[in-house]
Amino acid sequence: MFIPISVDDFIKEHLENFPGENEKVLRVRLEEALANYKRNVKCNCGNDIWVVGAVTVWDSCFSCITGKKHPAGDYEIDSAIEKRDKYGRRHIDEMDPLKIAGMFDDEGYEINPDSITKPSLCLVCLKNIDPDWEEELLCNLNRNDQADDKEFKCGAFEKL
Numbered sequence: 805m806f807i808p809i810s811v812d813d814f815i816k817e818h819l820e821n822f823p824g825e826n827e828k829v830l831r832v833r834l835e836e837a838l839a840n841y842k843r844n845v846k847c848n849c850g851n852d853i854w855v856v857g858a859v860t861v862w863d864s865c866f867s868c869i870t871g872k873k874h875p876a877g878d879y880e881i882d883s884a885i886e887k888r889d890k891y892g893r894r895h896i897d898e899m900d901p902l903k904i905a906g907m908f909d910d911e912g913y914e915i916n917p918d919s920i921t922k923p924s925l926c927l928v929c930l931k932n933i934d935p936d937w938e939e940e941l942l943c944n945l946n947r948n949d950q951a952d953d954k955e956f957k958c959g960a961f962e963k964l
């Protein structure tokens with residue numbers, strides 16, 4: 805995951821590690837990269853850019869700069885933490901750790917409940933009438949898992 809950090813705190817930390825760098829230059833680079841992120845400037849590969857990465861490589865995403873798939877304890881400016889890849893998907897490691905909620909597939913990508921179609925079996929299920937939040941989550945996970953299957957099976961089905 806990314807560790808959220810403010811521009812000021814990041815500059816402070818960076819200058820402690822690299823005392824030779826120019827604070828003004830650093831700030832200008834970060835602020836310009838942040839502005840680019842907000843203007844939806846993307847990495848060549850299509851992913852959102854890693855603002856902190858602008859210290860070394862301009863307008864590139866975390867993966868292209870580091871060669872790693874997802875961040876693990878790397879910094880990102882707090883207002884640029886929620887990233888999307890070229891498919892518009894969000895990964896659990898690229899979300900604000902304090903705001904993670906909802907559903908994720910086996911690879912860790914967020915599932916949009918609106919994108920899941922309800923199988924006809926659900927329409928005659930007791931649980932579909934008045935599902936509580938947790939029940940609905942389980943139903944949606946099950947539906948998503950079987951999205952590509954011809955026949956929908958459900959162990960929790962209760963006939964109306």
Ligand SMILES: [Zn+2]
Pocket residue numbers: 847848849850851864865866867868869
């Ligand atoms: Zn990239």
